[in-house]
Amino acid sequence: METGHPATREELEAMLSSARAEASAASALLTLASRLSEMRGFEDTIRRAVEACSDMFGAERTYVVSRRERSGGLQIVSSLGFDADLLAHLKERAGVRGGLPLMTHVLDHQEVMVLSDISTTSLLDPEQARRRSLGAYIGIPLLRGEEAIGGMGLEFSRPHDFGRRQERMAEGIARLLGMALVNARRFTMLTKIRAFGLRISTRQRLSPLTDEICGAARDLVDADHVEVVLVDSPATIVEGSDDGLPWAQLQRRQVTALPGSAASNSGAAFAVGLLSSDGSILGALVLSFEWPLTLGPLRAEALRVAAAQAGIAIENSQRFERQRAMAKILQRALVTRDLPQVEGYELAWIYQASEADAEVGGDFYDVFELDHSVAVVVGDISGKGLEAAAQTAMAKYMLRAYALRNPRPDSVLYHLNNALVGRIGNDRFATAFYGVLNTHDHVLEFALGGHPPPFVFRAATATVESITVAGHLLGAFEEQTYATEKTPLGPGDGLVVFTDGLLEARQGNELFGAQRVAASIGRHAAKASSEELVRSVYEDAQSFGEVTDDTVVLTLRRLTTPPK
Template sequence: MAGTGLGFRRVEGIGERSVSGALAGLLSLTSDAVLAFDGFGRILMANEAAERLFGRQDLVGADVRALFPPAAGVVPDDAFDPRALPFSTDGSTSSLVVVGAAGAETGISVRCDRVSAPGETYLLVAYEDDSRQAEEREHDRLVQELSRANHRLSGTLSIVLETLDSRDVQTLFSRVLEEITDTMDATGTVFYVAEADGYHLRGTSSSLGEARVPRFMSFGRTIERLASQAGHALRLRVLAPEGADLRRGRLARRNVVNEETREIYHVMSSVLPPFASFIAVPVWFGRHLLALIEVGWDHVHPMRREDSELLDAVAQYLSVQLAGAFSAMRAQREADLREAASGIRESMMSAGSVDEKSVAAALEAAAGVLDASCVQLAEDADEPGRMRATLSDGRTCSLAADLGATEGDQAGNEVVVQPVREGSALASALVQEGEPAVGALVDAGMVDGTRCFCLVLREADAEPLDDLELKFLERVATDASGLAHGDEVRRQDKHIAQALQTGMRNELQRVPGISADGIYSSATQAAVIGGDFYDLIRLPNDRACVIMGDVSGKGVEAASVSAAVKTALGAYSWQGLAPAHMVRLLNEFLLGFSRLETFATLFVGMVDLRGGRLTYCSAGHPPAFLVRASTGAIEALDVQSGVVGAFHEMTYRNGRVSLGAGDVLLLYTDGTTEARATDGAFFGEDGLRDAVMREAPRGFEGLLGRLLDALDRFTSRHLEDDVAMVALRFDQVGKRQMPRA
């Protein structure tokens, strides 16, 4: 025998490669008899204790069956079958009797199990033992195994009972991890969820404390790939680094051995859990890999096959619970982000005007929701195709990036959100500047002639933005861009409206025999133009046409329709048409003119001073008041027709009323009667009638100003709609006022 006490020789191609060096060292140290034999029953290796126990010096190469009854000392002729051995090969203990060197029978205990090695290899351990010692040892072993199995079963039942039908994600991500850690007597447990871009850390057991745990693993980074390919739990051990690795300094990769197949993998240190030994457990739902659980120990720990099988069973149960929990979690996360986006939008709207600074503030707020920082960018005027960035420490730098990839349409108004890709020019530039390269580039398009875009970045070891977070950023950017562009359009509309207002300024022509006054009050200081308008047109033969209208809407559309209506009515009045006929023609004109669903209310009156008559058509307009000079009474002109520009074939009627010298006609828009007090009460026709009764006796001059003052007092100077009023006093009625035209 060799000095190591190990009998070994080559037998028909069987050599030292079939048994590891570690096993050889173990055999030389143990006092138990140890044999290794192959699938043909040939003994490959034996230690001195085995030679003493079986009384043979030539064990290596012998048939293992010849050592045990019923074939003791005889080599059977039939083919070797491990199932025919007098002991089991599953690792359990068997009691046998063998014949020693002196021919005496000796009671022994035998344990045999198949080991992972090239070919079919079995390891057998035997020791002398009398029946009582054997029974006691077996009893102790069984009690220990039973205690361990009971602990595993109790832990598994706790997991099932505490998570049964649970949709509480927090329960699944915390309590289960604690139960698994306790059940496996492990140092800790970590939990990753499989999402579109990789595996995101969603929970750790409390025992890990401040231990460094990778927060994200992209697809194909060894551990998850191995577990996915195997389809079941893997028992893995991180090997100690070799001297050459230590001398190189920081270990970028570590060697990890598969305890079942003895394969060695080179794994990036950044994706390894903080364990020396661990079991990686894939969680499957059908054919879809939902998650990865890693249960580990901070020291080299013997991991049994039944441990991985137990964890596979736990994962199979949890998969059903997790599928529902993940769906609920995603829906809740989506709702939270949608609410956050709405809050940012409301903040922008409440701030009033939205400009470039407002858009930048909105993007910064969105970054805060995602636990990220916002790096503002600007196109580098000196270097086209690059961006000037203001970094977190206040430094500015030029970053290489393909801006063309985010320009959208030719106007540059399309919102684009792109994740920062690993290995891209932008990512490389950020790393070079010492900035994290985990996040997204957000381009909100052009605002006031300036591009609004930024980088939303997380810490270097953080998980990347998922699809819900990217959609959130896109929504915030789209809202901000839309509000900013809306403000631009409103400002442009305001300028256009001002131009239209200047071109169609409300005016009352001088008509002999008529004193006229008009007033217009905007609901807000900012509202330069609305849909209210009026006009007094002097016509031949002591006649005049008075017009008051209110077009629905505000801004350019309302102003352009108002201008068209005034122009059309002016032309109709010179044709000598009756008011109802004029309004009927205008109705058809408006239905073909406006691209929007715009309608108008109108009062069109033809004044005949010689005849002392007023012929009018009130098309959906508030009834005009006629104040009689002779009695002071107020008459409402209440012959009413439908609005203009809403429907074809609308019927319009004329109303007629006689006029006397000194009578006053009051026209007004609905902003007057629909004005509200602070308690919500309407001013109404009665309020206006009372004000006219009170103010008319004080004279025509300043009448409209006094009525407007009364309205301001009633509303506490808070009008909700524009107000327009026109007053005509018929000074001379029944005789010729001017030369024939």
């Protein structure tokens, strides 16, 4: 074995010093890796990296730049140690192409720059060095593979004797921090995708949903304009249609660049398909940028995921709109318009859909003739949508059938309750006021099935009286009994029955409530007709706050003079 000449003392000391430098750099890089190991967003990762690297090198000022996608210039994304004036100057120089020549050189050549004495380089104008109090400089490209995605600059006011340790640390940081920032960008994009899903999940109606999708997509990929293009039917989509969208590619979930008029002269445009759960095309998400963007893999994947979420949301919204339309048709059929005239009484009612963006509710009312009497009904099925509307029809006509067989209120609600148990679902229930008015002696006998107690305006005393009786919710438990109560209606007296939508008009955390309903009746009943009364009571609830549920208000008022 060849041994060669033994190393001199100086060579051994140099080797030992180099080994120490390597070990020290490795230890510092391990510490940095530990600080950056937890998955965080881009801004938090940058801030931690700036603080750690500033400590590692003992830098007085540290900054990180990234390239502006729109202009190709640099922008400061994080900084440490700069006073306000110096930071403003740095940002101004960064905004000018070539305004930070040392960093530009680092990024263009993708190599570390270690300058122990700034005066030894011709890249920086001496006046700029003085303006920035710059004596030494370390520039580090932040690398993703062979691409520089940004750079870090460490500044020192006086020249420094940098050695092997600083060079090794800078070289290691270039790869380590580059990978950390790539992961941080992915984490930030995942956070944005999650926010996208949460935003669009708050909308059921189609028009507000598509508006929300456009706004969320703009925020997701920093687009200048976003449009949702929906198709009437997947069968109508053909390649080369007038809208110019490549539907065949979009149906394969490809993010596709759009040529020609879809993009501005100096910009770019892309489209991604919006697909239903069975893969049929619902439309497209079209995004345009006022700058020549090259869509990277991270943005493209984010758009595919967002489009998948948006497609399912649109499919659900379209189903909701169809069901809502059917429920409205059914509800319009249920809303009684031709109520009978009650001799000696004035009858009026109002049915008002909620102001909120909600489904069709289950409120109903009815007035029908019995032998020598008149039945008055106001009820509410819990839940919304087509199912609630169908169950409302069932309850309304069941009640009529039981009343025609035996009109007593306790009997009608007893049988209606038993019939509804198990038919409206375990998580649903109903409430109802059912009263029978004897038009000869003007006595109202009534029962309540968990319904808000109605009021009676007493004309003789100009007072409002709550009339109530115990009664369980309908459809919850079988074999419930229902008590009845009687109340006379004198000349001018008026019965006012309503659903809970009136009580639950909301102003912040406060509800309109029964006391305000009674006060509203008291203000209007003496001078208003029955029609004016129901309208005024509802409008008072509207003025108080948002009416978030469908509402019925019905009044039956005895005339002060008998009809001729």
